[in-house]
Amino acid sequence: MPVIGDPVGLTVDRILLATDFSPASEAASAYAKGLAKRFSSTLTLANVVESSTAARPEDSSIAVSTLDQPHTSSQNLERILADLTFEGVRAIAHELEGRNPAASIVGLADNIQADLIVTGTHSRSGFTKAVLGSCAEGIIRHANCPVLTVGPHARKPPQGAFSFSTIIFATDFSADAARKASVALAFAQDNTAKIYLCHILEHPGRDVAQTLEQQLKFEAALHKLIPQSTYDWCSPECRVEHGSVAPHLVEMANHLHADLIVLGARRSASWFAHLVDGVVAQVLATAPCPVMTISST
Secondary structure, X not given: OOEOOOOOOEOOOEEEEEOXXXXXXXXXXXXXXXXXXXXXXXXXXXXXXXXXXXXXXXXXOOOEOOOOOHHHHHHHHHHHHHHHHHOOOEEEEEXXXXXXXXXXXXHHHHXXXXXXXXXXXXXXXXXXXXXXXXXXXXXXXXXXXXXXXXXXXXXXXXXOOOOOOEEEEEOOOOOOHHHHHHHXXXXXXXXXXXXXXXXXXXXXXXXXXXHHHHHHHHHHHHHHOOOHHHHHOOOOEEEEEEOOHHHHHHHHHHXXXXXXXXXXXXXXXXXXXXXXXXXXXXXXXXXXXXXXXXXXO
């Protein structure tokens, strides 16, 4: 997803949709289709069929075929492909085989130089996640392009091409916060959306004066993430608020009727699922809209 100069802009020429044909994938498919129409993108469908000798290490809610017959997966891919072609979307399909669905999806995304991966998830948590793992988390933590994940409570998009009207970008001011903000601003510009840049303070100061000092410091830092040219096409708002990060972001998204939440995601050296859910997983589990994650470089 190249971000082009100043003013902010972007291209989304190649979208990869990971699907297992389950209900969890239906909303993700609708978003992928709508985005492909909006950006005139080529949409690549991908389904991972487990190797006959492989145990299931990942979350079957996404990308892994839960069907016993590989040929059924091919039939489903052909059906979706025909539907997309009928609606004027340039689409191709890949049936992959492997032990690690997330790795297969990320590998394909790299091979086709995808600008965006779209996926759905059941957002399993706790003991279930520890046992079954999480394919979505594997994709999020290893992808080299942004990942749009549609959680179980995300609204379905309208029919046809669509736009995001309200976007929330949340940052913890990691080293590449400016790059991540540029992607969020690019989406906002393309969609002529209202965008809120926010930072959640989980640990306010010892007293009111120190808390206010922190708030002013982080508000200034948020404003520094916004190129001056951005004000030519929108009026971004910067917010520093207090609370637990994930619940507060979801509450904000509900209050603002947000269509998209953009978050940073930390990379992981391991493909194994993390036993403790982080902010991204918690937001995905309850967000009323899709969540776009951008991994650190």
